[in-house]
Amino acid sequence: MATKDKRLRVTELDFDNVKTNLKTFLKAQNEFKDYDFEGSGMNILLDTLAYNTHYLGFNANMLANEMFLDSASLRSSVVSHAKSLGYETTSSRAPYATINVSLSTDANTKTMSSGTAFTTNIDGTDYQFVTIADVTSSNTGVAVSFDSIKIYEGTYVTSSYTVDTSDVDQRFLLTDARADTSTLTVKVQNSSSDTTTTTYTKATDITQLTSASTVYYLQETDSGLYEVYFGDGTVSKALSDGNIVQLQYVVTNRTLANGASSFSSPSSIDGVTGITVTTVANATGGSNPETIQSIKLNAPLDYAAQGRCVTVDDYKTYTKKLFANTQAVSVWGGEDGSYDTSTGVSSNPEYGKVFISIKSTTGENLTTVQKSNLVAAFAPFKVASITPVVVDPETTYLILNVSFNYDSTSTTSTKDELASLIATTISNYNSSDLLEFNSSFRHSKLTGLIDDTDSSILNNTTTVTMGKFFTPVSTTSSYTINFNNAFYNPYTGYNTASGGVIASTGFYLDNSTTTEYFFDDDGSGNLRIYSLSSLGVRTYLNNTAGTIDYANGTISTTSLLISAVSNVDGASSTQIRITAIPKSNDIIPVRNQILEIDLVNTVTGGTVDAQATTGVGYTVTSTGTTSTTTVTTPSSTPTSTAY
Numbered sequence: 001m002a003t004k005d006k007r008l009r010v011t012e013l014d015f016d017n018v019k020t021n022l023k024t025f026l027k028a029q030n031e032f033k034d035y036d037f038e039g040s041g042m043n044i045l046l047d048t049l050a051y052n053t054h055y056l057g058f059n060a061n062m063l064a065n066e067m068f069l070d071s072a073s074l075r076s077s078v079v080s081h082a083k084s085l086g087y088e089t090t091s092s093r094a095p096y097a098t099i100n101v102s103l104s105t106d107a108n109t110k111t112m113s114s115g116t117a118f119t120t121n122i123d124g125t126d127y128q129f130v131t132i133a134d135v136t137s138s139n140t141g142v143a144v145s146f147d148s149i150k151i152y153e154g155t156y157v158t159s160s161y162t163v164d165t166s167d168v169d170q171r172f173l174l175t176d177a178r179a180d181t182s183t184l185t186v187k188v189q190n191s192s193s194d195t196t197t198t199t200y201t202k203a204t205d206i207t208q209l210t211s212a213s214t215v216y217y218l219q220e221t222d223s224g225l226y227e228v229y230f231g232d233g234t235v236s237k238a239l240s241d242g243n244i245v246q247l248q249y250v251v252t253n254r255t256l257a258n259g260a261s262s263f264s265s266p267s268s269i270d271g272v273t274g275i276t277v278t279t280v281a282n283a284t285g286g287s288n289p290e291t292i293q294s295i296k297l298n299a300p301l302d303y304a305a306q307g308r309c310v311t312v313d314d315y316k317t318y319t320k321k322l323f324a325n326t327q328a329v330s331v332w333g334g335e336d337g338s339y340d341t342s343t344g345v346s347s348n349p350e351y352g353k354v355f356i357s358i359k360s361t362t363g364e365n366l367t368t369v370q371k372s373n374l375v376a377a378f379a380p381f382k383v384a385s386i387t388p389v390v391v392d393p394e395t396t397y398l399i400l401n402v403s404f405n406y407d408s409t410s411t412t413s414t415k416d417e418l419a420s421l422i423a424t425t426i427s428n429y430n431s432s433d434l435l436e437f438n439s440s441f442r443h444s445k446l447t448g449l450i451d452d453t454d455s456s457i458l459n460n461t462t463t464v465t466m467g468k469f470f471t472p473v474s475t476t477s478s479y480t481i482n483f484n485n486a487f488y489n490p491y492t493g494y495n496t497a498s499g500g501v502i503a504s505t506g507f508y509l510d511n512s513t514t515t516e517y518f519f520d521d522d523g524s525g526n527l528r529i530y531s532l533s534s535l536g537v538r539t540y541l542n543n544t545a546g547t548i549d550y551a552n553g554t555i556s557t558t559s560l561l562i563s564a565v566s567n568v569d570g571a572s573s574t575q576i577r578i579t580a581i582p583k584s585n586d587i588i589p590v591r592n593q594i595l596e597i598d599l600v601n602t603v604t605g606g607t608v609d610a611q612a613t614t615g616v617g618y619t620v621t622s623t624g625t626t627s628t629t630t631v632t633t634p635s636s637t638p639t640s641t642a643y
């Protein structure tokens with residue numbers, strides 16, 4: 001009689017384990033206790049059973065995963081969960097530009113129709129931009145001018161459907177996966193014989209709807225296309241048999257035309273051939289459909305916002321919805337500090353405002369037009385007393401000097417090869433841990449990663465210098481450069497003779513290009529301007545050219561006429577780079593500040609470890625049975641030179 005457990009274990013889903021459990025179960029039966037499964041046809045049957053069980057288990061697990069938003073992997077499942085939270089996924093977005101159009105005519109008024117096409121060329125490829133609404137303008141005396149017209153890249157298409165209420169499966173689809181739903185116009189014509197047309201608006205708040213509300217709803221389908229649908233006659237107006245639904249929208253090439261800056265006019269506009277086109281803002285905003293990861297993140301946040309912007313998180317959520325090219329966003333309330341374009345962030349409160357800083361996927365700051373459009377887009381969601389203010393992100397560059405010590409006997413790599421590996425480590429840290437708002441530079445983490453780059457690297461000394469750029473204007477002006485991190489200044493008058501902790505690239509003053517000048521400081525809070533002799537000796541032009549706030553990390557200049565700037569990193573520039581030694585090796589960004597390692601100017605050098613036991617810098621002497629150890633500590637005091 002078999003003594004083994006006759007119960008079949010059902011917790012295993014792996015093929016091998018399932019087959020083993022089946023064999024164990026069968027061997028526990030009297031009929032199969034001495035059966036050689038591996039040498040029989042029964043083995044094939046066990047394989048089949050095991051595979052079938054494995055498939056069923058896998059499918060059951062997949063089904064369970066797709067039941068929850070955070071574990072779902074299929075886009076259709078993620079979109080479905082987002083719908084239940086009232087979240088509308090973001091479609092493809094067309095790049096849009098802003099132009100002024102002037103028609104040479106003496107006519108009183110002219111109309112630019114929706115779908116009017118303009119062309120541009122990027123890298124030898126032509127792209128079409130179109131208007132999406134009719135615009136009528138009056139004569140200004142010499143011409144008819146259309147100002148600040150938004151044009152979208154792509155083809156302006158119309159999809160028409162005749163309503164058949166008996167067809168329960170009828171759907172009103174935007175038939176191209178590249179459709180930009182933000183350009184969608186929905187019109188309903190009464191019938192083929194009655195051309196009376198009503199423009200429907202997109203529903204935003206169902207609590208305000210009646211049975212007669214002419215609104216439409218929008219959702220992504222499981223095929224990836226977008227569908228327009230309408231009310232049932234109770235919540236908003238229902239369609240009737242014979243109604244003709246007209247969907248007008250732009251089908252775009254998404255990101256390909258971002259950056260377009262010059263546009264050609266069509267052959268005529270409303271019969272006028274004399275057309276002048278002026279670009280107000282270059283094309284931007286083209287993007288791919290919202291990713292699965294983005295939907296998972298934003299859908300719950302959007303649900304929490306409940307269609308209004310009150311908290312900082314609400315503004316973050318709606319910024320991503322309203323500006324498709326958002327890579328990262330930082331938001332803070334005016335009660336936490338203000339922002340000035342000249343002085344940057346300030347701890348002084350400015351109540352009634354919310355500040356929004358956006359890092360664009362294009363790497364460019366938002367234009368004035370884009371900022372205005374975004375502020376206007378917040379109007380339906382914001383509290384009436386709050387004014388959104390869009391500010392540019394500010395990048396603080398971190399210039400590193402890495403000196404590593406390595407054991408040459410434990411590696412076949414050369415010093416230069418190890419330095420190259422470390423450079424890759426630094427680059428990876430830069431891309432993974434920085435380049436975002438609120439991403440801090442942690443010195444100990446980076447030095448640990450450098451040590452772990454190769455087993456032969458014994459230790460490293462990494463120093464940090466902060467750098468920022470500012471652009472001089474053509475008139476006499478003062479400047480404020482705010483690093484938002486304290487400067488190194490252990491005592492008043494520190495490093496006066498060598499230039500303190502401030503350095504800069506070169507510039508010229510008072511419309512002269514004869515003498516190149518630089519900034520430094522005297523260690524006592526004064527910004528200085530100096531020139532260099534051929535021997536590198538500093539001659540000071542002005543010892544009080546501004547002030548240094550070491551505790552807060554702020555540099556303020558007096559009124560200066562900076563008429564020209566020197567090359568930066570060997571290339572012509574319109575900016576001056578000013579650098580400072582930080583008090584702490586950990587650099588913490590504030591509000592609209594982004595940290596980025598300056599990989600071009602970061603220096604990496606290595607030294608072979610020459611000590612077997614005593615270590616670098618240690619000298620051991622011995623007298624009789626008594627030994628003394630003298631420790632020589634290399635200087636780590638920061639120095640500053642013309643950068």
